[in-house]
Each structure stands twice: as C-alpha cells, then as structure tokens.
Amino acid sequence: MSTYVYGIAASSHPALPKDMGGVGDPARPVRILTEGELAAIVSDAPEGLRPKRKDLLAHQTVLSEAGAGGVVLPMRFGSVAPDDAAVTEVLAERAEHYLERLRALDGRDEYNVKASHNEEAVLHRVMSESPEIRALAEANRQAGGGNYEQRLQLGETVAAAVQRQEAEDAVDLRHALEAVAEAVSAGPESTGWLANVSFLVDHGAAETFLAAVEDVRKSHPHLDVRVNGPLPPYSFVEPGPSEPAETGPRV
Amino acid sequence: MTVVPAQQAGGGGGGSSGLYDVLELILDRGLVIDAFIRVSLVGIEILKIDVRVVVASVDTYLRFAEACNRLDLEAGPRKAPGLPDLVGEITESGARGKSKGALSGAAETVSEAFRQAREEGQAEPRPRARKATSARRKEEQE
Structure with a gap:
C-alpha cells in the first residue's frame, strides 16, 4: 500500500x-x-x-x-x-x-496576494494621465466612434498604457508589502493576474501586513487586491527566497 | 493572537471558496522529495489559460477603444455614469450597430470572459471561479 x-x-x-x-x-x-x-x-x-x-x-x-x-x-x-x-x-x-x-x-505563515486591474478604473486612469489618449478618444467620439483604423489605433495605445500600468502596479504592490514581510516569493505566472506574490509573514506582524494591503488598496483604487492567508508556507519550504523585484537577471 | 478579517480566512481555513486562489501554490509549490513519485497532473492544464494574453490583440484594442469612448472623465473612476456619459453611450451603441461584424462579436466574447474573471474577484461571497469550474466539469466527465 x-x-x-x-x-x-x-x-x-x-x-x-x-x-x-x-x-x-x-x-x-x-x-x-x-x-x-x-x-x-x-x-x-x-x-x-x-x-x-x-x-x-x-x-x-x-x-x-x-x-x-x-x-x-x-x-x-x-x-x-x-x-x-x-x-x-x-x-x-x-x-x-x-x-x-x-x-x-x-511562527510564520504564507500570505498570497493577487492583484488585477479594475478595468474601468484603470482605463479612466490611463486616459486622465495621457493627453494623447484623450485626444484620440475625443476625435473618435466626434467621428461617431471612429472608423476601424481609428478605433484600432486608440485601443492599441490604451492597451500599451494599461500594460505599463500593470508593470508599475506590480512593482508598487511588491515594494509596499515586502517591507513588512520576512521573505517574498513570486507566484507561478500565467494565471491572469498582474501580480501574484507570496509573502512570508511572522505571526506578530500579520496585522501590520494586512494593514499594508489596505493601504495599497486605498492608494491604488484601480487595483483589485486579493489576499489569501494565513497559509502553510508552500512557497518557502526550500531556502533561498526570490530576489527583490528590482534585481535584474544575474550573469 | 492574530486576527484576520473573515473574508480573508477562507484560504487558511481550507474553505472551498479560497481553493481556486491557492490552487497554483498547492500544485506548483511545496516540498518535493525525489524519492517519492508525484501523481499525474494530466487534466489540469486548463488551469494554465492566461486571461491576460488577450491584452495585446485586435479584439482587445477594439474593446478598449469602445470603453474609452464611453468613459466619462468627469465622473471619477468608480462613480455611476453621469448624464453626459449616458448620451455618449447612446451615440456609441448607434455606431456599434453599424459596425458590428464578426470581429466585434468576438471582442464581446472576450470582453465577457474578462468581465467574468474580474467579477470573480469582486463578488462576495465569491462564486466558484470559472477556471475551477472548468476543472470540475472535467472531473465530472471522468
């Protein structure tokens, strides 16, 4: 058996x-x-x-x-x-x-944090920050939505801005939370999140950690942030936590 | 003693609502001992579909363009649409009626998937995630 x-x-x-x-x-x-x-x-x-x-x-x-x-x-x-x-x-x-x-x-638990964009909120954000996008959108609106090429051009510009925003938000989230965690581990990719990161958190720091998550939610209202924890430390069983976000690839 | 808000305790308590969110940790993380064998994960590939790959596609561009035309910058990101926006939407749907072809149909399908994926993150209590549902459907077929 x-x-x-x-x-x-x-x-x-x-x-x-x-x-x-x-x-x-x-x-x-x-x-x-x-x-x-x-x-x-x-x-x-x-x-x-x-x-x-x-x-x-x-x-x-x-x-x-x-x-x-x-x-x-x-x-x-x-x-x-x-x-x-x-x-x-x-x-x-x-x-x-x-x-x-x-x-x-x-005395430590894993907290897994996943973030995705609230679509309307992030579109609102990239539009309000980019005069170029606003101008394209306004031109399309006045043309009754714009022709296929015009819509494609606007959409592509917006998509690029959204992707830049995703990358920026992923870094922000990680920086904000790694400060209150003992170790960080990037979660498996390709499941539809702009950030999927696990943090190792001391029992005594759990409230601080969750408060930091709340702060991110407040400062980034266009993000949907989901926290799962405390979890068994799946991502930390082997030594050698992953490098901080800003560390480039090693040669 | 640690106090964790109720909606966040699901994963730790082993509740099924949190299972989808921690699935990849259970399957891809955790201790591996090479003297032991691992059961086959055949049938679980469906979980690997990436919703985000659609971001760089024509369908997404068109959908974003439409969404931007509808957006009311004055109203703020999470407020109810104001009157000017409603007018915009009527104009918009008029334009959509004219141009609706195979492509925009596909865009709407993607849009629907995107919306569902997002709503899963917002609804409380959380409905079972779409992908987990697919996995379950697979089980039931066995």
Whole structure:
C-alpha cells in the first residue's frame, strides 16, 4: 500500500491532525509517522489519485489544520511514497535539513496576494494621465466612434498604457508589502493576474501586513487586491527566497 | 493572537471558496522529495489559460477603444455614469450597430470572459471561479 504524504512537522508539534479525512473517496484517514524528532502527516494513497477538486481541498485542509497548531513543511500536492517505511527513511536521512527548515519557518505563515486591474478604473486612469489618449478618444467620439483604423489605433495605445500600468502596479504592490514581510516569493505566472506574490509573514506582524494591503488598496483604487492567508508556507519550504523585484537577471 | 478579517480566512481555513486562489501554490509549490513519485497532473492544464494574453490583440484594442469612448472623465473612476456619459453611450451603441461584424462579436466574447474573471474577484461571497469550474466539469466527465 503506497503512502500519500501531506507534510512534515516536528514530532513535538502540539496538535498534529488526527481523526481527519484526507485524499481519496472515501477519504483515507490521516495518520502520523514519527522518526526521531520529525513526524510525517500521511494517509494511505488511493489508487489512481488525480488532482480533483475534492482531493486538492483535502490536501489543503489537512495542512491548514496542522499549520494552525504549529509549523509544518507542506508537500506539493500528489507526493506518494512506496510505503510508510520509505517515508520514515527519508525523514531519517534528511532530518537535519528538515529540522533547519522547520526552525526557519516557525511562527510564520504564507500570505498570497493577487492583484488585477479594475478595468474601468484603470482605463479612466490611463486616459486622465495621457493627453494623447484623450485626444484620440475625443476625435473618435466626434467621428461617431471612429472608423476601424481609428478605433484600432486608440485601443492599441490604451492597451500599451494599461500594460505599463500593470508593470508599475506590480512593482508598487511588491515594494509596499515586502517591507513588512520576512521573505517574498513570486507566484507561478500565467494565471491572469498582474501580480501574484507570496509573502512570508511572522505571526506578530500579520496585522501590520494586512494593514499594508489596505493601504495599497486605498492608494491604488484601480487595483483589485486579493489576499489569501494565513497559509502553510508552500512557497518557502526550500531556502533561498526570490530576489527583490528590482534585481535584474544575474550573469 | 492574530486576527484576520473573515473574508480573508477562507484560504487558511481550507474553505472551498479560497481553493481556486491557492490552487497554483498547492500544485506548483511545496516540498518535493525525489524519492517519492508525484501523481499525474494530466487534466489540469486548463488551469494554465492566461486571461491576460488577450491584452495585446485586435479584439482587445477594439474593446478598449469602445470603453474609452464611453468613459466619462468627469465622473471619477468608480462613480455611476453621469448624464453626459449616458448620451455618449447612446451615440456609441448607434455606431456599434453599424459596425458590428464578426470581429466585434468576438471582442464581446472576450470582453465577457474578462468581465467574468474580474467579477470573480469582486463578488462576495465569491462564486466558484470559472477556471475551477472548468476543472470540475472535467472531473465530472471522468
């Protein structure tokens, strides 16, 4: 029977999840494997496990529960070991590394921040800031909307301005929030956001962090900012947080 | 003790409303141990569609142009449209009627997708995101 692994914690973790349902249908009960100072949160792995909504949610829920009681290193979804012994072997082999990561992340949570433009508001902004766009728009309006070429020209100019604004807002957002976070990690791209960034935030600084998000919302009313957290530190399990936004590519 | 506003606790509490927003973290971040295998993520590609790629397309240009013609600079970014704007809109829809062809039809489809994606971010409680819905639909087909 192969073993599904949710995360790794210290065996001294005060509230490791028990009597919880994990992945699979019916949900496989969550168990704890202990090896020295480390513990793995696991369950049996169902046959033919796929990234279905219910299973993704189970993975996240088990880790949230565990994370609420103490620091946990979350596994990426879908990690399956051949059996329990293979899990405890890995814990034994890499104990020092995992213990170091647990210490580094102790008392900290991940907050993921995604921002997108409120379309009408950002169009309003780029128009009010660009005499060129205003002139083009006014000319089109007087021409009953303008012909195809004129509309295309206006739209292209606006789109370029919106893209510049996206880049600018992404930098602003990151700068404003990295000041109150301990580490920053750019989230995976290509999901339709102008910014998708995770921040590692100390428990004691959570209110400060959320207040900083509010400040960004106020200073950038054309942005829709969504915050998810506290989360298990998915983006910070490995050392080496990503570089600050202004750092160029290294040679 | 940390106090987190209720609407932001969803992700941490494991509520399904926050799942879409943290999906890519669950799938693309987190600890990987090379001694373990990872289940196949086949079927999840649909989540990778980028809404923003449409920004640099003819459809978007036309849509932006129309939106700009409708915008009332005096009214402020998030206020209800004033009377001059309404007049503008009537003129505008007249022009649209004349020029409406295959292209502007496509532009409206994109516009609809864009609008939906944006509204998902604003509605409270949040409806299930469009992409997550697609993923769920996929599951149900299995």
